[in-house]
Amino acid sequence: MPPLLKVTRFTAIAMSLALVFALLFPVAGSADSKIRIMTATTDLASLAQEVGGDKVDVESVARGYQDPHYVDPKPSFLLKLSKAELLIVVGLELEIGWLPPLITQSSNPRIQVGAPGYFDASRFARILELPTGQVTRAEGDVHPLGNPHYWLDPDNGLRIAKGIQTKLSEMRPNDAVYFAQHYEAFEQRLKQADQQWQAQMKPYAGRKVVTYHRSWPNFAEHFGLNVVGYVEPRPGIPPSPQHTVELIGLMKREGVKVIMVEPYFDLKTPNSIARETGAQVVVLMPSVGGEKEITDYFKLFDYDIAKLKKAFDETH
Amino acid sequence: MKRIAALFALLVFSSMAHAQDAPSAAVRRDASPARTEEARMKALEEQVRTLAGEVALLRSELKEFRETRSPEKSSGPQVLLASAHPEPGMLPASPPAQAVQTQTFGGASGNAKLLNPDISLIGDFIGTAGHNNVAPTRSLEMHESEVGLQAIIDPYARADAFISFGETGVNVEEAYVTFTSLPAGLLLKVGKKRADFGKVNTIHNHALPFIDRPLVTNNLVGGEDGIDDSGFFLSRFLPAPKNWFLEGSAEVLRGDSADVFQANRRQDLSVVGHLRAYRDLTESTNLDLGLSYARGHNNAGIGTSFDPSRFITNLYSGDATLRWKPLRRAIYNSFLFRTELVWSARDQLSAAVPTLFQTQHAFGMYSSAEYRVNRRWTVGGRFDRSGHATDARLRDSGFSGILTYWPSEFSQIRGQYRFGHLATSPTDFSNANEFLFQFLFVMGAHGAHPF
Numbered sequence: 001m002p003p004l005l006k007v008t009r010f011t012a013i014a015m016s017l018a019l020v021f022a023l024l025f026p027v028a029g030s031a032d033s034k035i036r037i038m039t040a041t042t043d044l045a046s047l048a049q050e051v052g053g054d055k056v057d058v059e060s061v062a063r064g065y066q067d068p069h070y071v072d073p074k075p076s077f078l079l080k081l082s083k084a085e086l087l088i089v090v091g092l093e094l095e096i097g098w099l100p101p102l103i104t105q106s107s108n109p110r111i112q113v114g115a116p117g118y119f120d121a122s123r124f125a126r127i128l129e130l131p132t133g134q135v136t137r138a139e140g141d142v143h144p145l146g147n148p149h150y151w152l153d154p155d156n157g158l159r160i161a162k163g164i165q166t167k168l169s170e171m172r173p174n175d176a177v178y179f180a181q182h183y184e185a186f187e188q189r190l191k192q193a194d195q196q197w198q199a200q201m202k203p204y205a206g207r208k209v210v211t212y213h214r215s216w217p218n219f220a221e222h223f224g225l226n227v228v229g230y231v232e233p234r235p236g237i238p239p240s241p242q243h244t245v246e247l248i249g250l251m252k253r254e255g256v257k258v259i260m261v262e263p264y265f266d267l268k269t270p271n272s273i274a275r276e277t278g279a280q281v282v283v284l285m286p287s288v289g290g291e292k293e294i295t296d297y298f299k300l301f302d303y304d305i306a307k308l309k310k311a312f313d314e315t316h
Numbered sequence: 317m318k319r320i321a322a323l324f325a326l327l328v329f330s331s332m333a334h335a336q337d338a339p340s341a342a343v344r345r346d347a348s349p350a351r352t353e354e355a356r357m358k359a360l361e362e363q364v365r366t367l368a369g370e371v372a373l374l375r376s377e378l379k380e381f382r383e384t385r386s387p388e389k390s391s392g393p394q395v396l397l398a399s400a401h402p403e404p405g406m407l408p409a410s411p412p413a414q415a416v417q418t419q420t421f422g423g424a425s426g427n428a429k430l431l432n433p434d435i436s437l438i439g440d441f442i443g444t445a446g447h448n449n450v451a452p453t454r455s456l457e458m459h460e461s462e463v464g465l466q467a468i469i470d471p472y473a474r475a476d477a478f479i480s481f482g483e484t485g486v487n488v489e490e491a492y493v494t495f496t497s498l499p500a501g502l503l504l505k506v507g508k509k510r511a512d513f514g515k516v517n518t519i520h521n522h523a524l525p526f527i528d529r530p531l532v533t534n535n536l537v538g539g540e541d542g543i544d545d546s547g548f549f550l551s552r553f554l555p556a557p558k559n560w561f562l563e564g565s566a567e568v569l570r571g572d573s574a575d576v577f578q579a580n581r582r583q584d585l586s587v588v589g590h591l592r593a594y595r596d597l598t599e600s601t602n603l604d605l606g607l608s609y610a611r612g613h614n615n616a617g618i619g620t621s622f623d624p625s626r627f628i629t630n631l632y633s634g635d636a637t638l639r640w641k642p643l644r645r646a647i648y649n650s651f652l653f654r655t656e657l658v659w660s661a662r663d664q665l666s667a668a669v670p671t672l673f674q675t676q677h678a679f680g681m682y683s684s685a686e687y688r689v690n691r692r693w694t695v696g697g698r699f700d701r702s703g704h705a706t707d708a709r710l711r712d713s714g715f716s717g718i719l720t721y722w723p724s725e726f727s728q729i730r731g732q733y734r735f736g737h738l739a740t741s742p743t744d745f746s747n748a749n750e751f752l753f754q755f756l757f758v759m760g761a762h763g764a765h766p767f
Contacts (some may be wrong), residue, residue, distance in 0.1 A: 067647055112471070
């Protein structure tokens with residue numbers, strides 16, 4: 001039966017291909033090398049680096065100037081994810097549009113959701129804007145689990161770092177001391193820096209601001225700002241003329257002089273609102289790496305607070 | 317054939333068993349005994365370090381303990397959220413009474429639904445105006461309502477199912493389990509799935525950048541459903557030169573896919589092979605290349621005096637995609653150019669001489685481009701050209717202009733002007749001028765963005 005033979009041969013080719021795939025490469029990984037960590041965002045990478053010191057190799061999928069809701073799941077990330085021992089994510093569905101397919105396709109059992117190498121940083125942070133009552137998309141692209149931009153509060157940074165310390169110590173019990181020491185040093189430095197930041201922001205406590213997206217509730221809460229409105233009519237919905245008019249009215253009534261905008265949004269609408277209201281547009285960085293000089297979690301707050309301070313001073 | 321199927325099953329099961337063995341093997345490797353003096357010293361050093369570590373840990377725990385008991389800390393509002401699941405060690409020894417209360421509210425009924433899969437429904441409404449004498453479609457139709465169910469099955473697998481309710485019936489478009497914990501970087505999907513043949517074959521209707529499918533898909537690769545079949549889908553990253561990403565897929569399917577492949581006997585399996593090469597040219601530009609091969613039986617021999625199992629269709633394809641998306645302006649501007657070439661070699665009986673066995677060679681391709689003008693608008697175009705699989709002398713061509721508007725991420729309104737120069741015989745053509753429009757809406761779980 002020649003045709004049967006033919007099919008068998010082709011199927012056999014497919015099978016042997018499978019075998020070749022299976023046997024080509026053993027899974028890499030050894031106990032003593034650096035822990036390979038991938039994070040969803042640069043802020044988590046910075047925190048992991050603080051705790052992990054030179055015992056870890058950290059890389060972030062998203063860049064600091066990128067909208068973390070919209071990241072392309074490029075295959076080039078797959079190679080890195082396939083080798084990662086730990087994946088740290090922001091969670092609260094921030095990465096829902098791009099991370100799940102990357103995790104599945106990485107074919108890395110260590111970082112699958114729920115595996116020991118999957119670390120959801122939101123579990124350790126204080127989360128704001130938890131929706132109450134009914135949640136529908138009439139509210140825009142709402143995050144039913146709470147606002148995912150929680151890392152912009154240094155207290156949360158500390159909580160996440162503590163969580164990372166525990167996780168790293170679990171993974172490398174021999175280096176637990178090292179991680180504990182690094183965490184303690186980080187805690188001390190951050191508390192010191194936070195005192196300075198608080199002092200710098202103290203004169204502006206209670207100031208009313210408008211932000212583009214709801215990226216700043218934790219930041220505003222920590223530094224005593226009062227967010228009274230948003231350029232977006234609803235999260236994830238681009239500005240509409242009607243909403244912009246309403247917002248201008250609100251800003252005039254409330255005497256709002258500062259509009260905080262993330263680097264990945266168009267400045268056209270914020271600028272025209274600013275012209276109408278005499279307010280100033282400040283492009284603040286929500287993440288480490290948003291500008292070249294923002295190389296770590298400390299510099300992120302240094303940068304944002306310096307810019308905010310300048311804007312507050314210039315508008316009053 | 318049976319022998320080979322058994323071999324394949326054995327391979328799959330042995331690799332799964334291997335996956336579960338792996339951790340214990342790693343532990344054994346670590347525990348190799350120290351022999352030389354130096355190693356002994358090292359072990360001692362290790363011990364000292366561990367002890368020092370324990371001291372540091374105790375110290376930090378003590379500090380934590382003190383902090384949790386200090387009055388100034390407890391005066392601050394310590395909110396424990398229902399969504400936060402602190403690890404046992406993370407919690408202070410005596411949590412504030414308030415926190416305990418927050419957690420007891422509501423009981424577990426709210427969590428009872430948590431194990432439901434992510435459920436979504438995508439509605440796809442299509443309207444057509446103008447004339448097309450060759451392949452007319454309905455004026456208005458609820459083209460499909462696709463229900464998606466997606467969940468993690470267990471620590472070793474996840475599953476995805478997409479069930480499409482059309483105007484004429486229900487079709488399981490895809491339903492497969494993905495084994496994510498296989499050794500050697502293997503990824504195995506089992507079930508029914510769109511095969512990795514080129515690009516457009518893998519994309520669901522609602523995720524396409526056009527309303528219709530290219531002519532080449534309709535003429536050579538099975539139309540809207542394409543190569544969509546039950547079987548095993550195995551893939552793995554391959555070693556690649558620096559900065560390149562290579563992935564190989566090998567798929568064994570039953571052999572029934574729309575009108576491309578038809579299994580007349582149990583052993584008439586079809587196979588699909590795919591090789592994907594990807595490279596980031598810059599941070600915002602990337603190149604995605606693919607080569608595909610598919611082979612299966614067709615229905616040309618049925619009802620003839622020939623042995624039906626001799627009638628094979630071979631499909632070869634090459635695809636290239638160039639993407640540009642500046643990261644800082646990703647939600648406003650992007651550009652994509654894609655082209656796919658498909659060669660079909662179909663065994664059949666000659667139309668002129670019904671006793672003559674011949675192989676019909678047909679070629680088809682499309683090129684498309686789309687540009688995101690701003691957050692809400694995208695313009696696109698497509699050029700089509702394709703022979704017919706059963707008669708390569710019939711050559712269709714056409715082009716389309718596409719305009720898309722997104723009120724939000726969860727709905728989409730699209731218009732497409734389509735011109736077709738469609739062959740009715742080797743020398744006669746019929747021109748089709750059509751305007752298509754589409755309304756898409758998404759409810760439920762937030763799906764992955766197409767890439």
